[in-house]
Amino acid sequence: MDCEALRGFQARLLRWFRTHGRDLPWRKTRDPYRILVSEVMLQQTQVDRVRRYYQRFVRQYPTVRDLATAHPARVREAWEGLGYYARARNLHAAAREVARRHGGRFPRRLAEVMALPGVGRYTAGAVMSFAYGEPAPVLDTNVRRLLSRVFVRRRPASPARLDRRLWALAKAAIPHRHVWAFNQALMDFGATVCTARSPKCGICPMREICVNYGRTSGAPTHSAEDES
Numbered sequence: 001m002d003c004e005a006l007r008g009f010q011a012r013l014l015r016w017f018r019t020h021g022r023d024l025p026w027r028k029t030r031d032p033y034r035i036l037v038s039e040v041m042l043q044q045t046q047v048d049r050v051r052r053y054y055q056r057f058v059r060q061y062p063t064v065r066d067l068a069t070a071h072p073a074r075v076r077e078a079w080e081g082l083g084y085y086a087r088a089r090n091l092h093a094a095a096r097e098v099a100r101r102h103g104g105r106f107p108r109r110l111a112e113v114m115a116l117p118g119v120g121r122y123t124a125g126a127v128m129s130f131a132y133g134e135p136a137p138v139l140d141t142n143v144r145r146l147l148s149r150v151f152v153r154r155r156p157a158s159p160a161r162l163d164r165r166l167w168a169l170a171k172a173a174i175p176h177r178h179v180w181a182f183n184q185a186l187m188d189f190g191a192t193v194c195t196a197r198s199p200k201c202g203i204c205p206m207r208e209i210c211v212n213y214g215r216t217s218g219a220p221t222h223s224a225e226d227e228s
């Protein structure tokens, strides 16, 4: 891994984030429960839509204990309109698990967070880095696309190999300081600059280090995922 390129990437990304980072309600908290709520909602729903639902949901269930003791029918009602109700069921089950297994205190270890219902590697990484400042990688669709464009000149033939490489990159790229800002910035940059269908290469601060600069404009190189 090219350490100089990684350092250049970190510096550019953090600089960009200071000016262009999105103001989102779940960024105003370090409460792991609320961060989990936002991440579960964002799994299949656009950011603008999640804003409204998130605020209503955490008003109704401000703590993990409140959600743990809620009636399933009320939780479903609070989720009404967001769709994909399995997410609400899993979130409710996760809150109950926190109450039952951890005495109502949100777990602090990655393995414990990953053991909660409906929580995968990405969501656990988001909770660990956004709530606790732990250097856990976050590799959602947007980050995957951004890292593969900036660092991967030739895609490995095997999707599993690409996956391993991108997780390793997402981990290696995290700076010692500013973990929270860096991981938030990765997601914002992928969602607003290095987009799937029309990456803004012309104004992109990564263009001097991006191995796919000039090869992506107007056409998705790696996939055409939704941006959120």
Ligand code: SF4
Binding pocket: 146, 149, 150, 193, 194, 195, 199, 200, 201, 202, 204, 205, 206, 207, 210, 211, 212, 213, 214, 216
């Ligand atoms: S130069 Fe283009 S492809 Fe590379 S990171 Fe920037 S927007 Fe994405």
